[in-house]
Each structure stands twice: as C-alpha cells, then as structure tokens.
Amino acid sequence: MKVLSLTANVPGFYRRETDALAELGVERTTLEVPGDPEAGRSIRDYLRFVPEVLAESARDYDLVHANYGLTAPAALAQSRLPVVLSLWGSDLLGAFGWLSRTCARRADEVVVMSEEMAAELDRETHIVAHGVSLDQFRPAPRTEARAAVGWSHDARHVLFPYAPDREVKDFPRAGRVVETARERVDAPVELHSLGDADHDQMPNYMNAADALLLTSRWEGLPNSVKEALCCNLPVVATDVGDVRERLRGVSPSFVGDSDAGLAAALAEILADPRRSNGRESVADLRVERTAARLTAVYERALGRDSASRRVPGTAAGRRTGETAPDAPMVRTVESPPYQKEES
Structure with a gap:
C-alpha cells in the first residue's frame, strides 16, 4: 500500500509510526507544508501547499492521509484518491476547529486521539492515539x-x-x-x-x-x-x-x-x-499497535472507496442526502489490529 501523507511537521512519534507502518508493508511518503514551522506558517504557505499536493497525488498512491486539520483542505482538493484525516488535538479543539469539522465531513475516514475529540464530531471516527516506543522510552537510573x-x-x-x-x-x-x-x-x-x-x-x-x-x-x-x-x-x-x-x-x-x-x-x-x-x-499504546490500527483504517478507506468513489463535497463516497445502510453514525472506540488474511 502506498500512502501520501501530508503533515505540518514531522515529530518523533510520526517518524517512529512511519517505520512501524513500513514493517506492515505500508509505504508512507511525507509531504510537509512549506515554510518554517518554528516561526509559524502563514495562510500563503498553506495555499502554496495545495498545488504541490495536487501534483504529487497524481502519482502512484492508494490514498492520501492528512495529518493535522490544517492539511485537510489540500488533501480534499484532489478527488482521485480516498482521504483519511487524522486530528491531533488543538486542530479540533482550538481556534481552527471549525475548519477541521468542515473537512471531517468530507473525509472518507477520520482518526482522533481521544473520546473528547470524538464527541466534537457528528460522524463516525476511529480513536487511534499516537503510539510510543517502549524501547526508546523506558525507566533508567x-x-x-x-x-x-x-x-x-x-x-x-x-x-x-x-x-x-x-x-x-x-x-x-x-x-x-x-x-x-x-x-x-x-x-x-x-x-x-x-x-x-x-x-x-x-x-x-x-x-x-x-x-x-x-x-x-x-x-x-x-x-x-x-x-x-x-x-x-x-x-x-x-x-x-x-x-x-x-x-x-x-x-x-x-x-x-x-x-x-x-x-x-x-x-x-x-x-x-x-x-x-x-x-x-x-x-496498548505501543507504536506497533498504532501502526496496525492505522493500517486497518487505511484498508477501510480503500474498501469503501472501491464501492463508490468519493464525490467532492460529500463524505465517505456518498452523495449529499444519501445514507449508506452499513455505515451508522457511531463512534468507533478503537480500530481493531489489522491482520492480513492467510493465503
């Protein structure tokens, strides 16, 4: 599976998560918002990001994963690939929460970090907290x-x-x-x-x-x-x-x-x-388990997409006003660990 991952920065947990996904056969290519994350990015930086995403998403990818709410508009600007949106906290609970909520309605799958965040969205979500490396973080004298x-x-x-x-x-x-x-x-x-x-x-x-x-x-x-x-x-x-x-x-x-x-x-x-x-x-927060849960979310996005291509302006491949009988508005507490079928 090839995933185009959009992010505003590349923190340590994200790098570990990318490595763990690779172990499961998920190749994640990261495209970072232009500009200086330390100085703070401007609206112009995010506008410059859109054509970069459109050009890159035309390549050989299976889906787009928008990490952090401010990257979601660029992910949704393309209509060829399904979109998974991960909200990290301040992007939903802070000043730009309105934008994250709007984009969440159009994404094929939405990942949040906590029950509190899930309660902010009137749609199905997956609670998949960022994983931590128990090998790196361990007690020491x-x-x-x-x-x-x-x-x-x-x-x-x-x-x-x-x-x-x-x-x-x-x-x-x-x-x-x-x-x-x-x-x-x-x-x-x-x-x-x-x-x-x-x-x-x-x-x-x-x-x-x-x-x-x-x-x-x-x-x-x-x-x-x-x-x-x-x-x-x-x-x-x-x-x-x-x-x-x-x-x-x-x-x-x-x-x-x-x-x-x-x-x-x-x-x-x-x-x-x-x-x-x-x-x-x-x-339960080992980065390996997080990667397995994310892979399950990716698979779900691809499975849903195979039945009906997402129409711009709608959620999860459904036209406005339609409700899929197999997709009730519930909140998923935890995505199950992804397991490949035995051949």
Missing part, C-alpha cells in the same frame, strides 16, 4: 539521566516538555503551580521547559525529572504524558482530553482543575520523590 542533561542532583526537577510560548500549554500557569509547590518542599525546586530539546534526548529528561507537569487548556491525549508513563515518571495534569482515563490506577499521579489542587499534588510528589507504575498502563 535518575543519577545517570541527570548527568546526561546536566541537572543538579540536589534539587527537585519539574518537567514542562513544551516551549513556554505555546499558548495552549499555558506555561504561566505552570509557573504559578510550581511557585506554590516550592513553598511546601524542603529542597530547591526547578522548572524546566523544553521547547527546543532534541526529541531523541527526551527519555533522559523524563528519567531525570521528579514529575511531569501538564497545564494545558485543551488536549487530545498528549504524547508527553504517554512518554512519561513509559518512564514511570509521575504526572500532574489538568483534566484535558483522555488524560484522566489514562492516569486511572497510576500512582503517584494527579488530575485536577484548580491551581491549588495541582500545587498540592505536585508538592506531595516532590517532598518524597519516587517513580510511578505508569509503564503498566501503556502497553
């Missing part, structure tokens, strides 16, 4: 990790694994929570933001920290939380996306809405630092 990243062995370290200027992550709130917790801990407390960190070094940061602090205003299921769980790093988080469900049974961890509650939980963890049992909760 704290002293060795701190030496690797250059952190003090005497302080308590709180990890905020995002750039401080990402508004949705709410770094100012993280600062307030840490400042309040600091007053209750009999040791120096340092807050680290990692907007420019090499993702390959992230396991060292996870193992060097005493807690991960997530103060986001909205999310799907953050990759940083999954990676922290793989490393048994305690998580203190706002109640966004599927974080509460993912942290159920994980100790120590905390999910809450108030600054006071977040600070109290963080102070308790920092006062007596220890690792969590988080790794036990992420076996």
Whole structure:
C-alpha cells in the first residue's frame, strides 16, 4: 500500500509510526507544508501547499492521509484518491476547529486521539492515539539521566516538555503551580521547559525529572504524558482530553482543575520523590499497535472507496442526502489490529 501523507511537521512519534507502518508493508511518503514551522506558517504557505499536493497525488498512491486539520483542505482538493484525516488535538479543539469539522465531513475516514475529540464530531471516527516506543522510552537510573542533561542532583526537577510560548500549554500557569509547590518542599525546586530539546534526548529528561507537569487548556491525549508513563515518571495534569482515563490506577499521579489542587499534588510528589507504575498502563499504546490500527483504517478507506468513489463535497463516497445502510453514525472506540488474511 502506498500512502501520501501530508503533515505540518514531522515529530518523533510520526517518524517512529512511519517505520512501524513500513514493517506492515505500508509505504508512507511525507509531504510537509512549506515554510518554517518554528516561526509559524502563514495562510500563503498553506495555499502554496495545495498545488504541490495536487501534483504529487497524481502519482502512484492508494490514498492520501492528512495529518493535522490544517492539511485537510489540500488533501480534499484532489478527488482521485480516498482521504483519511487524522486530528491531533488543538486542530479540533482550538481556534481552527471549525475548519477541521468542515473537512471531517468530507473525509472518507477520520482518526482522533481521544473520546473528547470524538464527541466534537457528528460522524463516525476511529480513536487511534499516537503510539510510543517502549524501547526508546523506558525507566533508567535518575543519577545517570541527570548527568546526561546536566541537572543538579540536589534539587527537585519539574518537567514542562513544551516551549513556554505555546499558548495552549499555558506555561504561566505552570509557573504559578510550581511557585506554590516550592513553598511546601524542603529542597530547591526547578522548572524546566523544553521547547527546543532534541526529541531523541527526551527519555533522559523524563528519567531525570521528579514529575511531569501538564497545564494545558485543551488536549487530545498528549504524547508527553504517554512518554512519561513509559518512564514511570509521575504526572500532574489538568483534566484535558483522555488524560484522566489514562492516569486511572497510576500512582503517584494527579488530575485536577484548580491551581491549588495541582500545587498540592505536585508538592506531595516532590517532598518524597519516587517513580510511578505508569509503564503498566501503556502497553496498548505501543507504536506497533498504532501502526496496525492505522493500517486497518487505511484498508477501510480503500474498501469503501472501491464501492463508490468519493464525490467532492460529500463524505465517505456518498452523495449529499444519501445514507449508506452499513455505515451508522457511531463512534468507533478503537480500530481493531489489522491482520492480513492467510493465503
């Protein structure tokens, strides 16, 4: 299977996912939106993307996979191939949610990261959270990790694994929570933001920290939380996306809405630092399973397309006003692992 994958950036989890798909026989060619992702892309960059996608999609591909809502218009501009749309979180729950909702109605299949995101769409979806490499993210001795990243062995370290200027992550709130917790801990407390960190070094940061602090205003299921769980790093988080469900049974961890509650939980963890049992909760999020589920979604898009070609302006190969009897408006909690039939 040959997939043309459109994306606004190529984060670490995406690269691992591409490798895992290749193991299943899915060749994913990535086309990235032009412009500088660090400086922020303009409307002109996304307009320039459309003819690039039209030209590339005319080549030998089976389908187009739009990763992140802002790439969806370019995917839907072509009418030859079925379209799978993956929404990552802020593209649906943030300022451009209206665009993602509009495009989701026209895509053949839609993938979301959480139940919260699925509830935002009035159509069938597949909940397939981004996978994590349990080989890359695994517990390691704290002293060795701190030496690797250059952190003090005497302080308590709180990890905020995002750039401080990402508004949705709410770094100012993280600062307030840490400042309040600091007053209750009999040791120096340092807050680290990692907007420019090499993702390959992230396991060292996870193992060097005493807690991960997530103060986001909205999310799907953050990759940083999954990676922290793989490393048994305690998580203190706002109640966004599927974080509460993912942290159920994980100790120590905390999910809450108030600054006071977040600070109290963080102070308790920092006062007596220890690792969590988080790794036990992420076996179902292995990148290999994610790739299998995505492959099943691809196969579904191709199977549906073989019966009826998608008409521009409609969803899932059906003309406006028609309802396929075998496609009820339900939300798919999890796509089943893809298995090839025995020949």
